[in-house]
Amino acid sequence: MKNILMIGTGGTIASDITDAGLTPELSTEDLLRQVPGLEKLCRVDCLQVCSLDSTNMTPARWLDIAAAVRENYDRFDGFVICHGTDTMAYTAAALSYLIQGSPKPIVLTGSQKPIHMEITDSKTNLLDSFGCACDGRIAGVQVVFGGAVIAGTRARKNYSKSFSAFSSINYPVLGVTREGKLIPYLRPEAAERPQFYQALNERVALLKLIPGARARQLELLLEENDAVIIESFGVGGVPTDGGYLEAIGAAAEKGKIVVMTTQVQNEGSDLGVYKVGHVLKGAPGVLEAYDMTTEAVTAKLMWALAQTRQPDGIKRLFYTPVANDILCAEE
Numbered sequence: 544m545k546n547i548l549m550i551g552t553g554g555t556i557a558s559d560i561t562d563a564g565l566t567p568e569l570s571t572e573d574l575l576r577q578v579p580g581l582e583k584l585c586r587v588d589c590l591q592v593c594s595l596d597s598t599n600m601t602p603a604r605w606l607d608i609a610a611a612v613r614e615n616y617d618r619f620d621g622f623v624i625c626h627g628t629d630t631m632a633y634t635a636a637a638l639s640y641l642i643q644g645s646p647k648p649i650v651l652t653g654s655q656k657p658i659h660m661e662i663t664d665s666k667t668n669l670l671d672s673f674g675c676a677c678d679g680r681i682a683g684v685q686v687v688f689g690g691a692v693i694a695g696t697r698a699r700k701n702y703s704k705s706f707s708a709f710s711s712i713n714y715p716v717l718g719v720t721r722e723g724k725l726i727p728y729l730r731p732e733a734a735e736r737p738q739f740y741q742a743l744n745e746r747v748a749l750l751k752l753i754p755g756a757r758a759r760q761l762e763l764l765l766e767e768n769d770a771v772i773i774e775s776f777g778v779g780g781v782p783t784d785g786g787y788l789e790a791i792g793a794a795a796e797k798g799k800i801v802v803m804t805t806q807v808q809n810e811g812s813d814l815g816v817y818k819v820g821h822v823l824k825g826a827p828g829v830l831e832a833y834d835m836t837t838e839a840v841t842a843k844l845m846w847a848l849a850q851t852r853q854p855d856g857i858k859r860l861f862y863t864p865v866a867n868d869i870l871c872a873e874e
């Protein structure tokens with residue numbers, strides 16, 4: 544029988560209904576008791592790392608979750624991490640960089656409705672997640688939710704209420720689940736042992752452009768951070784007037800990084816197509832997200848910036864695929 548470690552972090556799945564709204568109060572043991580039949584599937588140990596609405600999740604907590612997996616890695620066949628859905632895609636991306644090449648499944652799941660509600664997706668998601676963790680054919684960090692198995696670097700919450708809340712962006716789903724059973728479509732490569740990383744640089748910010756956005760906002764973010772992601776329009780670019788290029792050039796001279804991406808969900812950036820983007824293509828300190836999600840770009844920058852502050856080193860790490868996060872880079 545497989546040994547699975549269930550790691551609790553909070554979220555709706557662990558929430559109780561209070562006068563002040565839903566708030567996570569249930570332990571991992573409480574959750575387990577709600578899914579009878581699991582004891583026939585595997586032996587489960589429980590570990591509570593935190594109990595948060597995932598709005599309150601932080602990079603420091605990502606490191607705690609990664610440490611919980613690292614410290615228990617050899618004792619278990621797989622891991623099920625219960626997490627709020629709102630920032631699950633960020634945590635899944637962060638864990639994909641902090642724990643690379645794992646041959647064992649590291650499953651993130653949660654729910655849109657608390658486990659004590661009559662109509663809830665939490666029991667199905669838990670059963671499916673334990674099914675994937677025990678099955679073992681899909682290795683590494685993955686989100687199991689609403690019947691889909693999604694690579695940790697490709698998940699995006701794009702429904703705020705529906706049970707099928709997550710999509711796989713610019714990459715196929717790894718598999719599907721049916722009543723706790725995994726049907727694998729893809730088998731991501733794994734190493735013999737995972738490589739664990741223990742540091743992140745949090746000085747990363749995101750600027751979503753709106754028409755007429757002033758470059759001063761970018762300057763302020765660049766002053767306060769080591770890297771800024773610009774979610775621009777379409778395949779990518781910045782407004783010609785107003786000082787964007789100057790702000791980016793000045794920041795690059797100080798060793799700061801700008802990553803150009805797009806606020807369009809599917810198909811990614813292609814900075815060279817239009818003059819508004821072409822001027823930035825290959826410019827010092829400027830990188831391009833291509834088909835990566837903003838969640839993955841955020842986590843990858845934090846991971847890369849914790850290893851080196853050399854622009855060339857950051858560029859090399861950024862464009863080297865990790866867990867199928869980037870497929871279309873031309874660099």
Ligand SMILES: NC(=O)C[C@H](N)C(=O)O
Pocket residue numbers: 553554555556595596597598626627628629630653654655656
């Ligand atoms: N469905 C959920 O889990 C949403 C909740 N606010 C959270 O992310 O913790």
